[in-house]
């Protein structure tokens with residue numbers, strides 16, 4: 001049972017991403033103020049990390065350091081005795097200068113003194129300038145363990161090696177690499193592990209915190225794969241019955257079906273992004289060809305298929321628009337007409353027929369229009385890409401598409417998962433199909449099970465991918 005709360009001061013030069021780091025660790029995108037400008041944070045602000053309602057860790061955001069060299073000059077001008085060490089800082093903090101011209105720095109130093117540990121945030125794109133060495137020298141006088149955090153590491157042009165070398169020279173061998181904006185679950189785990197390593201007595205609560213984070217991550221993945229499964233079932237089971245002899249009506253129906261599917265994909269994308277809406281999700285999404293939940297390349301184009309190494313299917317019926325397949329009802333019978341009631345068929349034909357049972361007799365002249373396999377595969381591959389970018393399994397996730405990925409390869413060519421094949425003959429499973437209360441009641445039999453089965457398959461796929469890419 002933990003009674004105390006581990007106090008962590010987040011300190012560093014101005015504009016290095018301290019407040020951003022807090023936002024990410026707190027999963028709170030509204031904490032503090034973040035701007036690409038110096039001196040954004042003016043006061044110390046704290047927030048707690050809770051697990052099951054209990055505070056385990058308190059994080060303190062502090063203003064950026066700007067004049068550490070000035071403090072060292074002050075100390076040089078006011079020398080004490082040679083073994084004074086940390087007491088020299090106290091002497092400084094008690095002077096009017098500390099409250100006056102060094103007001104910002106003083107807030108930081110006092111907060112570090114009152115904390116158990118400091119995270120020193122570094123913009124790893126910066127060269128190791130003397131002013132940073134001065135900051136570390138002044139912070140050392142607080143006599144608290146200090147863990148450097150190399151931030152901004154996801155982009156190009158970082159100087160991680162130079163920083164590690166300079167920090168080692170100062171006796172700081174435990175260094176954390178963590179991009180506070182581009183969230184990385186593994187990086188976060190390392191951060192907690194390294195905190196544990198320098199704070200032995202806090203090992204248990206830190207492990208508890210990490211376990212809670214992993215539970216959250218699992219829950220998020222489950223929710224995401226469920227959204228994906230839901231999307232895929234809706235699309236696999238979507239069908240429009242069209243009059244074979246009415247060309248104009250068919251084109252209208254095709255356009256309508258495609259639009260419903262596009263909209264459905266966007267809704268899923270939004271749901272998945274929403275699950276990860278903490279810690280700079282915007283940066284992860286920015287790296288993807290996505291705008292407001294829509295992929296840049298339209299779902300129903302050969303270009304979109306090509307991006308994922310897919311080829312347009314040669315639809316059963318000649319003349320079907322890209323991404324759709326047309327089949328004659330009587331020949332394909334993929335709808336399993338025998339199992340459908342007249343009311344169901346009536347619902348599928350839409351109101352303009354309103355024929356109910358009599359529709360059976362007219363089936364022969366109709367064709368069924370559905371989304372082809374290639375498009376289903378494309379939907380799955382896009383959602384996989386999104387989820388992997390959001391989970392940020394390693395920094396490679398924003399790298400160009402890895403077409404060699406074994407699981408992606410499977411999604412491109414292997415037989416579609418069983419649940420999806422079943423969905424093909426279950427129009428009642430799709431929220432995209434016209435639904436009337438008499439035709440079929442809302443929770444269609446078997447759909448929930450199919451969704452669970454498909455979601456867990458998608459989850460396993462992600463495990464495999466993670467294992468293969470480290």
Ligand SMILES: Nc1nc2c(ncn2[C@@H]2O[C@H](COP(=O)(O)OP(=O)(O)OP(=O)(O)O)[C@@H](O)[C@H]2O)c(=O)[nH]1
Pocket residue numbers: 013014015016017018019020021033034035036037038039040041042062063064065151152153154155178179180181182
């Ligand atoms: N790409 C990238 N941008 C970051 C990262 N961390 C912070 N930023 C950006 O850097 C700028 C400064 O971030 P803040 O969190 O306000 O920095 P701060 O250290 O709190 O700044 P002060 O309060 O002024 O000292 C913002 O524009 C952030 O979006 C990072 O890891 N990667």
Ligand SMILES: [Mg+2]
Pocket residue numbers: 018019020032033034040041061062063064
């Ligand atoms: Mg700040």
